[in-house]
Amino acid sequence: MTLDAGLASAVRHDGACALAGYSLTDLECERLVAVARQPGMDLNCSLARGNRFAPIVDFFPLTCELLHPWLRALLDELWSTRRPDNYQLLGEDEAFARFIGERAARGALPHPYAEEVFRYEHACLELAKSLRHVAPPDGPAPFRLAYFRHDPRIVLRALERHEVPPPGLPAGDYCVRITLRGDALEVEMED
Numbered sequence: 001m002t003l004d005a006g007l008a009s010a011v012r013h014d015g016a017c018a019l020a021g022y023s024l025t026d027l028e029c030e031r032l033v034a035v036a037r038q039p040g041m042d043l044n045c046s047l048a049r050g051n052r053f054a055p056i057v058d059f060f061p062l063t064c065e066l067l068h069p070w071l072r073a074l075l076d077e078l079w080s081t082r083r084p085d086n087y088q089l090l091g092e093d094e095a096f097a098r099f100i101g102e103r104a105a106r107g108a109l110p111h112p113y114a115e116e117v118f119r120y121e122h123a124c125l126e127l128a129k130s131l132r133h134v135a136p137p138d139g140p141a142p143f144r145l146a147y148f149r150h151d152p153r154i155v156l157r158a159l160e161r162h163e164v165p166p167p168g169l170p171a172g173d174y175c176v177r178i179t180l181r182g183d184a185l186e187v188e189m190e191d
Helices: 005-019 028-035 043-061 061-066 069-079 092-105 114-130 152-160
Strands: 143-148 172-180 186-191
Touching: 005 028, 005 043, 043 061, 043 069, 043 092, 061 114, 061 152, 069 092, 092 114, 114 143, 114 152, 114 172, 114 186, 143 152, 143 186, 152 186
Parallel strands: none
Antiparallel strands: 143 172, 172 186
16 A cells, blocks of 8 residues: 555545455454555555655756656656565666657657657666666767757756756757766767
């Protein structure tokens, strides 16, 4: 129930009725209702959501900033269909990336710049993960390219200042080169 605040609320208010879809004994049902009615249950649900959200905002801060007005609904949708794979709540960043990637492929993201910002951050993450367990070669620094339809200098700078990028930017073809040098990512515009 800590992973599903809606279920916890339903059990707290409707008791056994909210648990009717589960194969529980009367004793199990009574115990779960008592757990849901504990004073700290709301806090437990909030902590669970925060723990699930932390790696997402760590790896996709600009995407989260851009999608802020819709983020809670998007996370509710994601988490209503996906349970964590483990008790440490690992893999939430990957589940979020798949979820947002699928929505982007359907053209179902609520902001016109969301797909390109997400793809940029995803390229940064993939570059960092590709070298996590491998020593970098002595040759050229590894890199990824990210493509934008709107000027990334304007879009990314606004988001880095916690501002919404201006609407109606002219469309074009922009390419950003993301290079990993040591522990830092360098971002440059490509011709």
